[in-house]
Amino acid sequence: MKNRLKVLRAEHNWTQEELAQRVGVSRQAINAIETGKYDPSLPLAIKLGRLFGKQVEEMFLADEDMEG
Amino acid sequence: MEGVMEMANKEPRKESNRYSWAVGALSILTAGLGVVHILMRDVYQPGHPVRLLVTSLLVLSFASFVFFYTRTLSRLDEYQRQIHLFALAIGFPLSLVLAWAIGYFRAEGLLQGRDPRDLPLLLLVPYAIGFAAAWLKYR
Numbered sequence: 001m002k003n004r005l006k007v008l009r010a011e012h013n014w015t016q017e018e019l020a021q022r023v024g025v026s027r028q029a030i031n032a033i034e035t036g037k038y039d040p041s042l043p044l045a046i047k048l049g050r051l052f053g054k055q056v057e058e059m060f061l062a063d064e065d066m067e068g
Numbered sequence: 069m070e071g072v073m074e075m076a077n078k079e080p081r082k083e084s085n086r087y088s089w090a091v092g093a094l095s096i097l098t099a100g101l102g103v104v105h106i107l108m109r110d111v112y113q114p115g116h117p118v119r120l121l122v123t124s125l126l127v128l129s130f131a132s133f134v135f136f137y138t139r140t141l142s143r144l145d146e147y148q149r150q151i152h153l154f155a156l157a158i159g160f161p162l163s164l165v166l167a168w169a170i171g172y173f174r175a176e177g178l179l180q181g182r183d184p185r186d187l188p189l190l191l192l193v194p195y196a197i198g199f200a201a202a203w204l205k206y207r
Contacts, residue, residue, distance in 0.1 A: 024145070025145040025146070025147065026145050026147065026148060028147060028148070029145050029146065029147035029148070032147050032206060033147075037205075037206055038147050038150065038206065040146070040147075041146050044146060
């Protein structure tokens with residue numbers, strides 16, 4: 001699953017640590033999500049979406065959506 | 069959903085790092101005391117004060133390790149839990165295979181020199197292998 005988390009974070013000038021604190025997870029979790037190694041749970045995805053003012057599907061794209 | 073999100077927000081706490089350090093230190097201490105216990109069996113007779121002291125410290129250290137380990141697990145975020153789940157998914161079957169293999173080989177007359185008391189310490193090895201595999205996968 002692809003995501004725009006790194007771009008959105010950069011737009012807000014937040015470090016991974018700052019974003020992690022805002023959504024209540026570890027910095028490693030944010031790094032793993034950004035690099036595509038880990039897909040967040042639905043509650044965390046919604047929390048990230050609310051933080052950036054985006055819908056979940058605007059931030060996260062399934063691989064098949066990327067191909068289409 | 070709000071309730072779930074509130075719970076997710078409470079998962080990582082600042083104490084988790086402190087507990088992680090305690091788990092690391094206690095795992096090293098437990099392993100060290102285990103090795104000391106193995107080495108001193110040929111030196112001191114059962115019931116010797118030194119042997120009793122090391123045995124008591126070993127049990128206390130192992131119990132403390134389990135206590136802090138469970139405290140740490142309850143404070144991990146979802147990503148860190150995924151890593152530990154992966155480590156257990158590999159470590160648990162490996163532990164079963166190792167324990168059964170040792171049991172069967174002992175029944176066949178092999179490995180008689182090994183003390184069954186050392187098995188719990190030996191079972192930390194499969195978990196370490198699982199954790200290393202998880203670290204490689206998720207690093």
